[in-house]
Ligand SMILES: O=C(O)CCC(=O)N[C@@H](CCC(=O)O)C(=O)O
């Protein structure tokens with residue numbers, strides 16, 4: 250019963266391995282919190298999809314979305330029609346309702362000599378898959394998830410002319426002028442498939458933010474190493490289980506259902522979304538660091554030229570230059586050396602023709 254898998258995993262009782270049938274395909278638990286769906290027959294629009302949630306443990310709406318998807322697949326309301334890898338990211342942090350335990354998992358998806366060896370060595374990967382990672386070992390979990398993604402993408406190449414897909418679903422700490430928005434990881438590889446803009450627009454996304462440099466997030470991993478159409482999707486604000494506005498996420502739920510069944514997703518005008526690019530990645534360099542605006546300033550708030558944004562004992566003040574910039578993900582409590590905010594400028598929509 251895959252419907253039980255999610256509850257059991259969150260309670261810490263899931264078996265590390267297991268497999269069975271669902272309508273139209275089969276499932277396999279390939280690692281703790283990692284469930285693969287393999288259809289008997291691929292639908293007309295099937296793409297190998299990684300759908301991840303809970304990379305930050307207190308971001309529950311995406312986990313509820315995965316729960317709805319799994320229930321649909323189990324009941325036969327949705328017939329499996331595409332290879333899927335469903336991932337619950339930071340299991341110990343989900344269980345305690347925290348963003349992370351020792352360090353932010355979403356900065357660790359980078360191949361090192363060790364991680365690459367694990368991802369290409371099936372024996373090591375299998376050993377790593379058998380057990381839950383210790384609660385405070387986010388680097389071990391990142392290696393486990395990188396290995397699972399490498400293995401999945403290697404076994405399910407995309408059809409000619411299509412690309413792999415990864416939606417890493419999150420919710421934001423702050424309120425936002427755009428409650429639902431996509432972050433596009435930086436890449437020197439292929440451009441994102443143009444259809445993604447109209448698909449994300451139909452799924453209720455309101456803005457798109459292009460990263461300007463490598464960020465070693467989970468979505469960046471799939472984009473950088475696997476040339477996938479990969480995004481971090483911010484789907485509202487952090488809330489506990491049961492308190493999320495799932496009605497606002499109904500179009501996103503329909504998109505996930507289309508991906509799982511291999512049917513064409515809804516599309517709508519990509520011009521309905523606003524587009525931004527990162528101009529400044531503000532880092533915290535010292536213990537004596539402060540943001541110079543209030544805790545309730547929402548994501549995408551615009552600051553005028555000359556505004557003091559942050560003070561840092563080591564890096565000095567951060568002041569907006571000649572053009573206004575909007576702030577996203579401001580967080581003065583990040584670890585020293587980590588990103589404390591992104592400052593954005595508006596940009597033109599990507600080419601869709
Ligand atoms: O609201 C916040 O400050 C953080 C929300 C969040 O977890 N965002 C992701 C974005 C990842 C990316 O830049 O692609 C994160 O910070 O990991």
Ligand SMILES: [Zn+2]
Pocket residue numbers: 304305308419420
């Ligand atoms: Zn997050």
